[in-house]
Amino acid sequence: MSEALLERVFKLKENNTNVRTEIIAGFTTFFAMSYIIFVNPNMLQITGMDFTAVMIATCVASAIGCFLTAFIANIPFAQAPGMGLNAFFTFTLCQGMGYTWNQALAIVFISGIIFLIITLTPLRSKVIESIPRSLKNAIAAGIGLFIAFIGLLNSGSGLVTVVDGQYVTDLGNLANSSVLLIVIGLILTGALVAWKVKGAIFIGIIATTIIGIPLGVTSIPETLTYSNFSLAPTFLQLDFNLLSLGILPLVTAVVSLTMVDMFDSVGTLVGTATASNMADKKGNFPKGDKALVADAIATCTGALVGSSTVSTFMESSTGIKEGGRTGLTAIVVGLLFLAAILLGPLALMIPGAATAPALVIVGVAMLGSIRNVDWDDFEIALPCFLTIVMMPFAYSISDGIGFGFISYMLIKVLRGKAKEVPILMYIISILFIIMYVISTYEHII
Template identity: 45%
Template sequence: MLERLFQLSERGTTVRTEVLAGLTTFLTMAYIVLVNPAILGQADMPVAGVAAATCLAAAVGCFLMGLLANYPIALAPGMGLNAYFAFTVVGAMGVPWQTALGLVFISGVAFLVLTFAGVRQLIVNAIPRSLFAAIAAGIGLFIAFIGLRSAGIVTANPGTLVGLGDIRSPTALLAILGLVIVAALQVLKVRGGILIGIVVTALLGWALGLAQWNPQPYSVEAMTSTAFQLDIPAALGIGGHGFGLALLEILFVFLFVDLFDNVGTLVAVSKRAGLMAPDGSIPRLNRILVADASATVVGSLAGTSTVVSYIESASGVSVGGRTGLTAVVVGLLFLATLFVAPWAQLVPAAATAPALILVGAMMMAPLAEIDWEDPVVGVPAFLTLVTIPLTFSIANGLAFGVLAYAALKLVARRTTPGDWLLYALAALFLARFAYMSAG
C-alpha cells in the first residue's frame, strides 16, 4: 500500500529511510510547539489552545502535503507571520485576535482561489531559474544562522550587529560537540546520522542538566479554547468595527509574505531532494499549493496564525526523505504531540542546532550551477544569497533577486515578450518595499 501511495522504489527510498527522515524533520521543527503559543500568547490568546491548534494545523498540513502532493515537505504555523499577527496586528493596531484569525481564514481561502485559477503557479514559474540555486543556498545560510544563534555560538553585538558568543558556555560547547558528532557520522556515511547525532547530543544535554523542563498539563477544555473563535464578519469589515483599510493592508501582508516564503522554501527543498523537473519546474505544484492553503484555513479554524512550508524540511531530505511518507510521519508525530505538548522541550536547542548548521552547509552545493561570469545572472543571485540570512527573510531575498534580475535584463536588452509577469512581480516587490517604508 505504501509503495502504491508514495512510489518509494521509483524514488530510490525505503519505508525505514522515510521514517528516519520524518523523525529528523520533526525534531528540527518541534520548537514551534513551544514558540508559537508563546508568541501568540502575547496577543492574549489562550496558550494551551494555541499549542493544541499548532499541533493540529501542522498535522493536517503534513498529511495533505504527503498524501495529496507526495512531497517530503512539512508544514506548521510560520515564524515571522505569527510575530506580525501578535505584535503588529493585535498589539500595535488593536485588532482583536478573533478578527485577526478571520483574516488568516480569508487569506487561506484567497490562496485556494488563486491556486485553482492558476495565478500562484504562474508566479512561481515566472521566477528566473537562475535564482533557484541562489534561493536554495540562501536558505541554507539562513538555516545555519538559526542553528548558530540557537547554539549561542553567534550572538547580538551592539558594535558589529553580530559577534561570537561565549563558546565556553555549556550550551555552546554541547552544540559544538553535537556538530562534531553529526559531521563525523556523515563522513562515515552512517544512515540516519543526523537523527542519531540529535539523539546522542540530547542525551548528553540531559546528563549535563542543560535541558529545562517545566511541563504545564492542560485539560481538553483548555486545548479547545481557541477553536472556531475566528470572527469572519469583522475581518470582512461587516458591522462597522472601525478598522477600514487597515484590514486590507493586513490581508495583503498575510497573502504576500506567505506566498513568497513558501516559494523560497519549496524551491530549496525540492532542489535538495532532486524532485525538480529537468526544465526547472516543480511537478505537482498545484497540489502542493492546495495543501499549504488548506492547512492555513484549518489552522485559522483551530486558532493559530498562517501555516507555511518549513525550511527545516531540508534536514529530513538530507537523511534520504524523498516522498510524502516523510511528511506523513511528521504529521503523525505532531498529532501525538497534541496530547503531550509540555514534553516537546525534551530535546534542547543545542541538540538540534548542529543538524541545522550541517544541513545549511549541504545546501551550498547548488551555487556551482550559477553562471557567476554573467552579471545579469550573478549579481541577482548574490543579492538573493546574502539578503535571505542578513534580513532574516526569504521573501526579502527573493524580492532583491527578482528586482535586480528584471533591471539588469532590461539594461542588457535581453527581455522577451514572455517576461511580462517577471516585471509585474518586480513592480509588486517595489510596492511591497514602499509599503514597508511607509509603515
C-alpha cells in the same frame, strides 16, 4: 498500514525509498522543527490568546498541513505555523495595526482563501516556472544560510545572539555548556554524514541530546504528559468585523500576508527541491503546485483552530537529507505533532543545541547550489547574491526573493533586455515594490 498499502499509496519504490527511511526522515524533520510547538504560543499569547490553546492549535494545524501535503502532493515537506508569519500576526496585525487576535485570525483565513484561489488556477505552476534557473539555485543557497543561522540563533546557547532584534553581536561565551554541546554535536554529526551513515542526522540529534544530560543542557521532564487543557479558547473564534479600521489597512494586511505566505512556501519548495535533486532538468518542481494547494488549505484550517499562518517549513530539508522522498515522511511528522499534544514534555526535552548542528549541516548541503549560479554574468550574479544574503539578513525567505526579483527585473530593463523577463516576474516584482512602499509609509506615519 501494511507495507504493501504504504507502497501503493506513496509509491516508495518509484521514489527510491522505503518505510524505514521515510520514518527516520519524519522523526528527523519533527525534531528539527518541534521548537514551534512552544515558540508559537509564546509569540501569540502576547496578543491575549490562551497559551495552552494555541499550543494545541499549533500541533493540530501542523498535523493537518502535513497530512494534506502527504496525500495531495506526496512529497516529504512538513508544515507548521511559520516563524516570521507569527511575528507579523502579533506585532503588525495586532500591536501595530490595532486588530484584535480574533480579527487577525479572520485576516489569516481570508489570506488563505485568496492563496487557495491562486493555487487552483494555472498561475500556481507558472509562478514557479517563471523563476530563472540561476535564481532558483540562489534561493536554495539562501535558504541554506538562513536555516543554519536559525539553528544557531534558536539554539539557546548564546553562540549567535541578536540584541533587541536588531543586530548580531560577537560570539557568546565559548565555555558555555550549550556552546560546547553544539560543537560536539557538529563534529559528531558531521563525521557521521562524512562516513555516509544511514540516519546520520537523526542519530546525531539523539546522541547530542543524550550528551547534553551530563552537561546540564538537556532537561529531563518531570512528567511525560500534559493534562487539563482545551482548544476551546481559540477554536472558531474568528471575528470578521474587519472594516472598523478602514478598507485600506485591511487590503494591505491581507495582500501582504498572502504574498509573504506564498513566497515563503514557493521559496522553500523550489530551493529545497533544487538542492536535493528533486527538481527536473529545467529546475522546476512538478509536485510544487500541489504542495501550494495543501499549504493554502492548511492556512485556512489553521486559522479556524486558532493559529497564525501555516507555511511549508524549510526544516523539512533535514528529513530530505536523511533520504525522505514521499508523503510518508510528512505523515510521520504529522503523527508526531498529534502525539506532542499529550507528550509535549518529551518534545521539549530535545534542546536547541542538539538540533542546531543538524540545521548547520543541512545548510552546508543546500549551499552547494551556489555552484550552479553563473557568477560571470553580473546581470544574474547581483540578483542571486541579493537573494542569498537577504534571506538571513532580513530573516525572511520572501524578502530574499523580493530583492532578487526586483533587482533582476530592473537590471534587465536598464540593459535593454526587458523582453527576457517573464511577464509574471514583472507582476510579482511590482507587487513586492508596492508592499515595501506601503510598509515604509506605515513606519513613517
